[in-house]
Amino acid sequence: MENQNISDIIEAYLKQILAESQEVEIRRSEIANQFNVVPSQINYVIKTRFTIQDGYVVRSKRGGGGYIRIEKVKLLDNLDFIDSLVAAVGDHITRHDGLAVVRSLFEAGTINRREANIMLAAIDKTALNTGDRDLDEQIRAQILISILDHLRYES
Structure with a gap:
């Protein structure tokens, strides 16, 4: 685990949740707090590690009740x-x-x-x-x- 960077750790965490369910809905700020990173780090991980080419669809809603939903697709x-x-x-x-x-x-x-x-x-x-x-x-x-x-x- 020492050789993993924080992006790898966040990716593994989200993929672990997706292994149990077809989709996950997160709040960017909550995940950022959980891993003690800035919210833009969460954006980076989602944008680069959860692409349609990798079998994921990402939807988001901005604002106070905003969320990011990652769905695993075939x-x-x-x-x-x-x-x-x-x-x-x-x-x-x-x-x-x-x-x-x-x-x-x-x-x-x-x-x-x-x-x-x-x-x-x-x-x-x-x-x-x-x-x-x-x-x-x-x-x-x-x-x-x-x-x-x-x-x-x-x-």
């Missing part, structure tokens, strides 16, 4: 495929290219027909009608990336 096998789609989407995407992304997910068996139709409805030009084509393409990209990020794991 990662899908086709993460490289999803990563390549995220890279292809970028920060903006046309309707045509968005349809191609959804089609790729469907053909790969990542989503079913119903899910594909829901995604298509979310990125359709009638749903995204700001009057500014560039803005529509940015919003479409944000929607697709959010969906792709959620497809990385199974709840």
Whole structure:
């Protein structure tokens, strides 16, 4: 234990709790006090050791009743495929290219027909009608990336 740094110790503590339960809800300041560290140290541990790539989803609520919730999730096998789609989407995407992304997910068996139709409805030009084509393409990209990020794991 002497060779472990405080980040390793905090990580081990949280993972021990997660071994008993699928999720843990903590208050950053309470954990910081428990380990006699500054709250930003807790942020660092959570940001670097509990990533989606490692099989964790982190949600937080700020403010007086705030919390950090870490949930252990099962990662899908086709993460490289999803990563390549995220890279292809970028920060903006046309309707045509968005349809191609959804089609790729469907053909790969990542989503079913119903899910594909829901995604298509979310990125359709009638749903995204700001009057500014560039803005529509940015919003479409944000929607697709959010969906792709959620497809990385199974709840």
